[in-house]
Amino acid sequence: MNAPPLERRFGPYGGRYVPETLIPALDELEGAWLEARADPAFVAELDQLMRDYVGRPTPLYHAHRLSEVAGGAVWLKREDLTHTGSHKINNAIGQALLAQRMGKPRVIAETGAGQHGVAAATACALLGLECVVYMGTEDMRRQEPNVQRMRLLGAEVRGVDAGARTLKEAVSAAIRDWVANVRSTHYVIGSCVGPAPYPALVRDLQRRIGDEAREQLLEQAGRLPDRAIACVGGGSNAIGTFMPFVGDEEVELIGVEAAGEGLATRRHSAPLTTGTRGVLHGALTGVLQDEVGQILEAHSISAGLDYPGVGPEHAWLRDSGRVRYAAVEDGAALDAFHRMARLEGILPALEASHAIAWLLANPAEGLSVVTLSGRGDKDLAEVLALG
Amino acid sequence: MSISTAFSDNGKRAALMPYLMGGFPNIEESVAAGLAAVDAGADLLELGIPFSDPLADGPVIHAAATDALAAGATPHGVLGVCERLAASVPVVLMVYANIVLTAGAAAFALRAAAAGASGLIVPDLPHDEADEVRAACDSERLALVPLVAPTTTPERIAAIGADARGFVYTVSLTGTTGERDELPERLADTVGRVRASTDVPVAVGFGISSAEQARTVAEVADGVIVGSRVVRAAGEGGAAAVGSVVAELASALNA
Numbered sequence: 001m002n003a004p005p006l007e008r009r010f011g012p013y014g015g016r017y018v019p020e021t022l023i024p025a026l027d028e029l030e031g032a033w034l035e036a037r038a039d040p041a042f043v044a045e046l047d048q049l050m051r052d053y054v055g056r057p058t059p060l061y062h063a064h065r066l067s068e069v070a071g072g073a074v075w076l077k078r079e080d081l082t083h084t085g086s087h088k089i090n091n092a093i094g095q096a097l098l099a100q101r102m103g104k105p106r107v108i109a110e111t112g113a114g115q116h117g118v119a120a121a122t123a124c125a126l127l128g129l130e131c132v133v134y135m136g137t138e139d140m141r142r143q144e145p146n147v148q149r150m151r152l153l154g155a156e157v158r159g160v161d162a163g164a165r166t167l168k169e170a171v172s173a174a175i176r177d178w179v180a181n182v183r184s185t186h187y188v189i190g191s192c193v194g195p196a197p198y199p200a201l202v203r204d205l206q207r208r209i210g211d212e213a214r215e216q217l218l219e220q221a222g223r224l225p226d227r228a229i230a231c232v233g234g235g236s237n238a239i240g241t242f243m244p245f246v247g248d249e250e251v252e253l254i255g256v257e258a259a260g261e262g263l264a265t266r267r268h269s270a271p272l273t274t275g276t277r278g279v280l281h282g283a284l285t286g287v288l289q290d291e292v293g294q295i296l297e298a299h300s301i302s303a304g305l306d307y308p309g310v311g312p313e314h315a316w317l318r319d320s321g322r323v324r325y326a327a328v329e330d331g332a333a334l335d336a337f338h339r340m341a342r343l344e345g346i347l348p349a350l351e352a353s354h355a356i357a358w359l360l361a362n363p364a365e366g367l368s369v370v371t372l373s374g375r376g377d378k379d380l381a382e383v384l385a386l387g
Numbered sequence: 388m389s390i391s392t393a394f395s396d397n398g399k400r401a402a403l404m405p406y407l408m409g410g411f412p413n414i415e416e417s418v419a420a421g422l423a424a425v426d427a428g429a430d431l432l433e434l435g436i437p438f439s440d441p442l443a444d445g446p447v448i449h450a451a452a453t454d455a456l457a458a459g460a461t462p463h464g465v466l467g468v469c470e471r472l473a474a475s476v477p478v479v480l481m482v483y484a485n486i487v488l489t490a491g492a493a494a495f496a497l498r499a500a501a502a503g504a505s506g507l508i509v510p511d512l513p514h515d516e517a518d519e520v521r522a523a524c525d526s527e528r529l530a531l532v533p534l535v536a537p538t539t540t541p542e543r544i545a546a547i548g549a550d551a552r553g554f555v556y557t558v559s560l561t562g563t564t565g566e567r568d569e570l571p572e573r574l575a576d577t578v579g580r581v582r583a584s585t586d587v588p589v590a591v592g593f594g595i596s597s598a599e600q601a602r603t604v605a606e607v608a609d610g611v612i613v614g615s616r617v618v619r620a621a622g623e624g625g626a627a628a629v630g631s632v633v634a635e636l637a638s639a640l641n642a
Contacts, residue, residue, distance in 0.1 A: 016513060016516060017484045017485075017511045017512060017516060018511055018513065019443045019510055019513075019536070020533075020535060020536040020539055020558065021537070021558060021561050022538075023513050023515070023536075023539070023543070024539065024543075162449065163453070168440070172442055176442065176445070179561065179562055180562035180563065182561055276489075278485050278488070278489060279483075279484050279488060279511070280485070281440075281442075282442075282511070284488070287485075292461055292462050292463075292489060293438075293462075293486045293489030294438065294439040294456065295439045
C-alpha cells in the first residue's frame, strides 16, 4: 500500500486526548499498523480478503439516467455492492486482521445505524475473534434488524442508555470498555475519528475506494473527474474517496454533511460547515458544542451521519481549502433517495443520499464521481414512515 | 491554599482527598457537601467541573455530571463553588480538556486561579498534549497534576514524574472511576515506580471506596482519593451523608 505517513496531527487537528491508560495501546497500535502495512504477507492477506470475501474492486458505474438530470456525466463508486452492503467492511476487516496480528482476542466496536457494527461482527466471525458492539438503545430500537444480524453473527450487542442513546454515547461507552480491558482488547473504531493513530489508520484502510475509482475512471472514462463527491459523517468514505485525488489539483473535492432540519436550527450534523473547534473522543476537530465546550447532540435523518464530530483530517482539508464542505437537509436527502430508486434502480443509503442530493442541487457539465457508500435496505422503515 | 500543606500537615497516615462533582445535585448543595467534607477531615478537595462526555468516568460520576448539567451547572458556576471552598481547603479542579481548551488554556488558568484553585487535573490531557496547559498553569501558580496508569511505561513514568506539579495522580487500575470490591494486587509496585520518578507526593485514586481500602492505600501512598463513593453519598443523602462517609475514611487514616 502506497500510503502516506501515519500522522498524529493534521495541521492543528487530531492528537490523542484520552486517558493515560490508553496511550501505550495507541503507541502499540501505531507501531503495529506501520509494520503491518509494510509487510507483504499482511497486505496480500488483506487484498485477498478484499477481493474474494468483500467483492472488491467494487464497480464504477456510469449512471446514464442520473447523468441526464445532473447536467453532466455521473459515475457511481458502488460501495453498496460490497459484502454487508457498505464501505464499513473495508475498515472492519483491516482492523480485525490487525487485532489478530497484535494477539488481541477480543474486539469492541461502536455503531450508530448498525452498518459498522455488522461489519465488525462479520470480520470477527470470519477471523474467530470475540466481538462486543456498543449501540445506543434508541438506535437499537430504530435499527432492530441490524441488531439481530449482529447477534446472528455471534456478536454481543450492549445497549447504551446515556444521553440521547445514539452514536456519540456508543463511542464513549466503547472507549470506557477499552480503558478497562486494553490489554486483551482492540477497539475497532468505525470512522476516521478518535485519537491518533485511528484517523490515519482508517484513512489508509478506506483509501482503496479512491484508488480503485481513480484507476477505473482513467480506464473507463479515459480521464480524471472534474468533481469527486462523498457524504461526511465521521468521514471515512469521504477521506477514502478524496485521498488519491488530493494531488490532482484540477479535481474539485466536495464533502457533503447532514444539515438535518436546517443549519439555522441546532438540529443538524454539520460541524465542518457550522461548528467550532473542540475535543471529542480523543481528537481536536470540528465539533458541535456550546460556548463553554459542552458537546451538543447532533441530528440527521441518517443515523450514520448523526454525530457531532468529524475526522480531524477533514477539518484540516477544509482549512487548507483543498476540500469544499457543504450540507444537505433531511428533505433533500430523502428526495434524492426516491429519485435514485426511480432513475437508476438503486436504493442508496440515506447517508449517500446526501451526496446525491448535493449533486442534483448543483448541476454541472463536467464529469462527477460520487461514492455510493452503502445500500439503503437498512433505511426502508425510516423512509416508508416518512412517506 | 497550597497543595503541599495537604500532604505535610494532615496528621494522618496519608492525605484524604475526596472528589465531589461541582453543581451536583445543584450549586448550593455542592458547596454544602464540600464544607461537610472539610469539617469531616478532608485535607484537599477535588472538585469536578461537569462535562457532557466524561470518558474517564464510570457510571456514578458520569450520571452526576449529567444531572449537574441538567440542573444548569456551568464552568463559571463551579468556579464559584471553588471560591467558597478554597478558603478552608486546597481545591484541585478536575476538568476535561475541551472545557479548558474552549476557554483557552491561559484564560482558563487565570479564572481558576482567581477562584482560589490550587491546581488542575485534566484526565484526557496526557503528558504529550499537556505543554500549553502546563505553561498556562505555571504562569498562574496552579499545579497541573498529571496522571499515571498501570499501563504507563517506565519511560513515560519518568517523563511524567519530571514534569509533575503538586502531586502525581496514580490511577490504581485499568478502568474508569468507580467503586470496586478489591484493590489491584500490583498497586504497591505501581506506586513505587511513580515515587522513584518524582519529587512531588504520590496520591492514588480510582476504585477506592471503603475505610479498609483507604487504610491499605495509605500504607504505600501519600494521598488517598475517593470519588464515586463520595459522589454517591452526595446524591443519596446530601451534605450529611458526605460528611459521614468522609469522617469514616478520615478515622481510618488517623494514626
